[in-house]
Amino acid sequence: MKLFLQRACLLLIVLLAGCSNQTQTPTVGPTLQAEPSPTQAEAAATATTTEATAVVGAPQVPLVAAFDDQTSPIKLFGSLVNALNRQEYERAYSYWASPPGGIDQAGFNASFFGIDAVVGLVTAPMVNANQTEARMAGIVLLGMKDGGARADTACYxxxxxxxxxxxxxxxxxxxxxxxxxxxxxxxxxxxxxxTPLAQLPLSTQTTIPEVLFSYYAALAQGDSAKTAETWVEGTLPNVPDKLRQSKQLSVYVNVNPVETAAAAFLQTIVLADTNALWVGCYGASKQAEVWRLNSGYLQDSGPTTVLIQTLTQGCDI
Known part of the structure; x- marks a missing residue:
């Protein structure tokens, strides 16, 4: 699992470094919050995502548990990423009502040749009044078997x-x-x-990405009671001043968190109008069908450089 997360984070570095056209060496900013939980190491060891066993003459496919759920826009996007990770391209293609560029199944399959790792992050979707259309910003990272990477940011x-x-x-x-x-x-x-976090309805936290969106939405809306409610009692961390001072937060959350029966790990990217960007990793636990955060940290970084080594370490706490 750690290897997969390290690969995913490396791809994100490639994406952001490529967008910035910078040649300077990234530097790690100070860790802003950290509350490790010893029990999470045991959960990580039993997570459903593991490395594949090599098969002679066949590509290595990550043994990611199948996820197929089209009941919400985020779950749909998570299903797409899951199918790509499992190299189930017919299933991935079926999630498109209008495939990008009108590409057919054969062309779609070929476009992922040489891919062995896929990570997807999205923002909270903006849904119309009839609940029939949703828009969400997304980042898709694709790792190549030869060590290269492809990446895309888009409005879905x-x-x-x-x-x-x-x-x-x-x-x-x-x-x-x-x-x-x-x-x-x-x-x-x-x-x-x-949906801007300042306008996002505060959720009931029945899904894993939902709890992280609720936390940042509550911060953006200045709702201290809801902010505390998104965390297990006694674990709410101090909030960085830059985050509190921001009048506009943007949050991307990994749609495929590492999940066990009652614990999960979530990756996130947080942007603020104070010219700050953070990468974070959070632990969450579930009780009575409600998810709450129980640990996490943000890694402060410059606006055009991101280093996510501490993120992978945080996902192993």
């Missing part, structure tokens, strides 16, 4: 015929990434494609 649109129908992806609009201001590009995408 999901639609369904009515509230009883499954969600499907209808389009994805890539955002320009030629700017040196990576923070600005990702923040613009989040603002245009997702």
């Amino acid at each position: 649109v999901a639609t369904r015929a009515d509230v009883n129908s499954p969600w499907r992806l209808s389009s994805s609009k890539s955002m320009p990434t030629s700017s040196n201001d990576v923070l600005g590009v990702l923040d613009q995408q989040a603002r245009e494609c997702g």
Whole structure:
């Protein structure tokens, strides 16, 4: 699991470094909050995501537990990433009502040749009044078997015929990434494609990404009671001043957290209008079908450089 997370984080470094066109060496900022939980190491050891056993003459496929759920836009995106990780390209293709560029199944399959790791992060979706269309900003990272990487940031649109129908992806609009201001590009995408945290309805925290969105939405809305409610009692950390001072937060959350029966680990990217960018890792636990955070930290980094070594360590706490 640690190897997979290290690979995912390395890909994110490649993505952001490529967008910034910077040649300087990234530097690690101070750890802003850290509350390790010894019990999480045991949970990580029993997680459902493991490395694949090599098979002669066949590609190595990560043994990721299958996830197929189209009941919400985030779960749909998570299902897409899951299918790609399992190299189940027909299933991944089926999630598209209108495949990007009108590509057919054969072309879709070929576009992922040589891929052995996929990570997806999205913002909280913006859903229309009829609950039939949702827009969300997303980042997809694809690791190549030869050590290279591909990455894409885009605005994804999901639609369904009515509230009883499954969600499907209808389009994805890539955002320009030629700017040196990576923070600005990702923040613009989040603002245009997702629901601002200041306007996000505070959720019931019945899914894992939902609890992290609720935490940051409560911070953005200045709701101290809801902020505390998103954490297990007695574990709420101190909030960095830069985060408190921000009038506009943007948050991307990994749609495929590492999950066990009642524990999970979530990755996130946080952007603020104070020209700050953080990468974080959080632990969560479930009781009575409600998820709450129980540990986590943010790694402070510059607006055009990101180093995520501490993130992988945090996901092993």
